[in-house]
Every structure is written in C-alpha cells, then in structure tokens.
Amino acid sequence: MRKPKISSNKLVSMKEAIQDTVKPGCALYIEGFTHLISFAAGHEIIRQEIKDLTAIRLTPDLVYDQLIEAGLVKKLVFSWAGNPGVGSLHALRRRSQKDSTSKLELEEYSHFGMVARTLAGSAGLPFWPLKNYEGTHIAESNPKIKSIVCPYTGETFATVPALHPDVAVIHVQRADTEGNAQVWGLMGTQKEVAFSAKRLIVVAEEIVDTSIIRRDPNRTLIPGILVDHVVHEPWGCHPSYAQGYYDRDNAFYVDWEEISRDPASYKNYLDAFVYGVKDRKEYIAKVGTDLIERLKAKPRRCEGVDYGY
Amino acid sequence: MATNLTPPLAIKPSERMAVRASQELKDKEVVFVGIGLPNLACNLARATHAPELYMIYESGTIGTLPARLPVSIGDPTLVTDSLAIVSQSDIFQCYLQGGLIEVGFLGGAQVDKFGNINTTVIGDYSNPKIRLPGSGGACEIATHSQRVLIMMRMSPKSFVEKCDFVTSPGSRMESSKPSRDLGKTRQELKLPGGGPTKAITDLGVLEMVDGEFTLTEIYEGVTVDQVRQNCGWALKVAAQLKTIPEPNSKTLDTLRNKIDPESMYL
Numbered sequence: 001m002r003k004p005k006i007s008s009n010k011l012v013s014m015k016e017a018i019q020d021t022v023k024p025g026c027a028l029y030i031e032g033f034t035h036l037i038s039f040a041a042g043h044e045i046i047r048q049e050i051k052d053l054t055a056i057r058l059t060p061d062l063v064y065d066q067l068i069e070a071g072l073v074k075k076l077v078f079s080w081a082g083n084p085g086v087g088s089l090h091a092l093r094r095r096s097q098k099d100s101t102s103k104l105e106l107e108e109y110s111h112f113g114m115v116a117r118t119l120a121g122s123a124g125l126p127f128w129p130l131k132n133y134e135g136t137h138i139a140e141s142n143p144k145i146k147s148i149v150c151p152y153t154g155e156t157f158a159t160v161p162a163l164h165p166d167v168a169v170i171h172v173q174r175a176d177t178e179g180n181a182q183v184w185g186l187m188g189t190q191k192e193v194a195f196s197a198k199r200l201i202v203v204a205e206e207i208v209d210t211s212i213i214r215r216d217p218n219r220t221l222i223p224g225i226l227v228d229h230v231v232h233e234p235w236g237c238h239p240s241y242a243q244g245y246y247d248r249d250n251a252f253y254v255d256w257e258e259i260s261r262d263p264a265s266y267k268n269y270l271d272a273f274v275y276g277v278k279d280r281k282e283y284i285a286k287v288g289t290d291l292i293e294r295l296k297a298k299p300r301r302c303e304g305v306d307y308g309y
Numbered sequence: 310m311a312t313n314l315t316p317p318l319a320i321k322p323s324e325r326m327a328v329r330a331s332q333e334l335k336d337k338e339v340v341f342v343g344i345g346l347p348n349l350a351c352n353l354a355r356a357t358h359a360p361e362l363y364m365i366y367e368s369g370t371i372g373t374l375p376a377r378l379p380v381s382i383g384d385p386t387l388v389t390d391s392l393a394i395v396s397q398s399d400i401f402q403c404y405l406q407g408g409l410i411e412v413g414f415l416g417g418a419q420v421d422k423f424g425n426i427n428t429t430v431i432g433d434y435s436n437p438k439i440r441l442p443g444s445g446g447a448c449e450i451a452t453h454s455q456r457v458l459i460m461m462r463m464s465p466k467s468f469v470e471k472c473d474f475v476t477s478p479g480s481r482m483e484s485s486k487p488s489r490d491l492g493k494t495r496q497e498l499k500l501p502g503g504g505p506t507k508a509i510t511d512l513g514v515l516e517m518v519d520g521e522f523t524l525t526e527i528y529e530g531v532t533v534d535q536v537r538q539n540c541g542w543a544l545k546v547a548a549q550l551k552t553i554p555e556p557n558s559k560t561l562d563t564l565r566n567k568i569d570p571e572s573m574y575l
Contacts, residue, residue, distance in 0.1 A: 033368055033397060034383020058397070059445070080445030085344050085381035088442075096440040098432065108429075110444035111367070112401040119398055131406055132449055134498040135425075135478030135490050141434050155499070185388045186368050187396045243385050250380045300389055
C-alpha cells in the first residue's frame, strides 16, 4: 500500500530536494537513457557529500562516474558502464580492476535485466521473468538472477528481483507544481523508475500551469501523486540533453575521455564545475553563453491532436 | 597548371567493413542498429540498395531516419522524424523478446569460433585485468535477433580460442570459465534467435558453417595466411574462397562524404 502524495505546491530548490531525500547509505536512481540525465542532481549530491550510496542505473554515464570519483559510491548496480559513443568510465575502471587499491561493489545485469527489475518494482511484484541469460556467464556472476519454471509450458525463464530505490530523480521537459510530468523524445525507464521509487524528485526544464498538462494528457508520463518534490532547473541535464530544449554536448563527452583519465585533471574539473559553484545557475554561467547558444534546440513542433468528443 | 584532380584515397579497413556489412542488409528488413560501424553500414545500405531499411535503435526509436551521424545511441537526431518512440521496457520486451528483430549487430573485445562474445571483463570476473562496459543490450540482441552480424577487427587477442567471459551467446557455449551450459548448443538451450551468421572483419568474412566460423571471403590483397595469423584458433577455410571486390567509387563517395563526412568512425 502506498500513500498518494497530494499537495498542490511541491516546488523547492535542488539543494532542499536533495537534503530532504538523499541520505547516507541510501539507494539512489538518477534516471535518463542518454536523454534527460539530471547532472544538476548529481552535482548537488557531490556538493552535499552524501556518502555510501548504492548508485543504480542502466548506464552509469558521466554523472555516476563523478559520484564515484568524489568517493560517495559504495556499490554500483548497472548494465553498461561506459562513456556512450566515446570510451570508458575512468573513475569506475580505477576502482574495479586487478590493480585497484579500493574496489567498488558491483551488481551487474544486462539492460533487459535492469529494465525488468524496474517493471517488477513498479507493478508491485517480487520478481519479473525474462527469456535471457542462457549460454552466458551473466546469471552465474550475479546470484540475484535466478530462474522459474513456467506453470503453463514447463519452460525455464530467468528472473530478476524487484527494484525499489530509496530515492529517484527524473528530469522532464515540463511539469506543474504538483509534479504531473510530461516527457517526449526518449523515455528510458522513467515511468517504471518513478513507480518503483520510495521517494521521487521531478526536475523540470519548465514549470507550467496544470491547464497546460490537462490539454495534452497522453503526454503525462508521471502522475503528481508519486512525486515528493518538484525542482525547476533549466539546463539541468547538460552535458546530456532535453529534446526540444537543447542538444547533447557531444564535444564535452569526447573531451571527458582525456579529463577523466587522469585523477589530477578529474579533480580540477570537479573543483571548478561542481564544488566551485553554488548551484546550477552558476554552473551554466561558467559553461558560458556561447556554448549555451550553440546547443539550443532548433524548433521542430508537431501539429498536436484533437481531444474533443 | 594546377590540377583539381587528387588521387583516390586508399581504402581503409573500416570502409571495407562498412561496405561489406551493408551488403548483408536487404531492403525492408527490420534491423537493430548499433553505434559506430554498424550504424555506418545500415545508413549506407539505406542510401544505396535498401532505401526502406527499417532501423530500430536500442534507445527506443522505431523506423529511424537520422539526419546526421548519431554520436551516441541516444542522440536526439534519432528521435526527430522517426515513426515511433518507445520505452526501454517496450524495446526489450515487445521488440526484441517479442521476436520482431530480423538482424542484430554486435561487436566486442573477444569472440570465439562459435560466435560467443565477451564485452564484460578480460581476466577473472571478480578481479579483472580490464573492466569492460558489460552487456548493455548485447545479451538480448544475441539471444533474440533472428540473425546476428558481428563486426570486429581481427587479431589473435580478439579472435580467441575461448572467451574469458561470455556476455552474448553464439552457436554453442564454450569459454575458459566453467558454466552449467558448457558445450550446449543454442538449440539445446532453446534460444529463440538464430545467432551469429557472419563476422565481417577487416580481413574478410567468416561464416557460421555447421556451428563454427569458417573463412569464406577475403578482401583483395589479403592472404589466407594473414587471416590465420590474426586468428587465435585453427581457422577453417572454405574450399571455394571468394574474393570481395573493392567498393565502387560511388559507394565510397556516399560513405565518406554523406554518411560519415567527419570521419568519426572511418
């Protein structure tokens, strides 16, 4: 049983939202499959130095690598750990290989396995079945992957346990102050993560009136009754992107390979762009107006639909 | 007098791979596209002989028409103008597990003669020499696609007798690490997809013949010895070895100037 979160105004700052929800030792899920990754939330967690986190997502991406380099992650639950389209996650590699002095705890699935965990969590079931992992070492390397015999066909399926993150952060294009959130473009596992999380922060590029949400209800991915806090954070995803608002900063992802390879330049980056700024506004000012102008999306509007009856 | 004519650039191995792989795709086939060389091969096929190739990207874009070269699997250009955008749950459950994908593309750090692929670790799993990215969607692409095309450069380090870890299943389970499935075939394991059918490499093409990769084609100027030296197992060679003709200038021009004009993957 869950208590619906009814309140018309949940708007707080990122600092307040993180302070209230992300606690030392908690299981954290910052969602977004390449698209809509809340770097703003990741950076605020680093500034607040919240330790011993279990960091969960399909693709840890740069945002989790930064949490790892900042020494805040105890365990990583994931399915593909790289710099997408570019190379490696170096903070992770430095803590997961033979020559590493300190090692992270890793819990590894495939993408489908991770998705299935959120499906079970969101549907209120203890596990989820999938036709996968036979003829591989993945299930044998992760004792949480088990199997079940189908009562109808007798066939064996792999199973993964339900996921219930303590806190999830989901960045969206627009939301009202109650947290009714609309997303377009890539949808990752935003919906499933929102429904499986114990506490939920919705971060929005724009805060809109509820009447705007009601005009296009099919686009609402997350209902406000799941949401604890709403944060207004324009450009909160850079160097990731928000469809219709700004492009992915691919050059940053490419440059990151060099920056992150060396612990010294990694530290310089975090000092300047995370510890060295108070909030997202200061970060964006530091990134510079030239780049921001260049990344701004060119409009590509659709016609919309008729909801009349 | 100065001339505008420049001698044609020598063909790069990556170009040969992209062109040869593109020829594997038929028009209107449903293909699960990966970033890098598979993406070049698919978009080249679409620009040449397969204009209605139905491209699905792992990030959830269906009937994709990228206007620029996508730099990541979630590039916004994949979204604009696609037929549908679906969640990760839909991609893996309905499209892959549901059996809709006709062709999948894979690559990795190691592949063996049965087409098993390792993208997880080099060395021991719990204490690896090199930590690789892991499966992502590769395990399910290998499990469920009706056929899989592997694109990898050949070297004794990557074409190995036994994979250190099997991330994605081939025609038969074989690896340096024990497993409850060791020695079993895809059929015995009841894997729904057809598994790897070809490996398109920088030296030639290996084809799955009776469950084992066999060299069936080489590029012009490549010798069988060269291929053998770059393969970590005793490679079978087809009696009727074909030579792959060099790509024509129009195809090369499309690839170099339209598909990957900034040479990001070539």
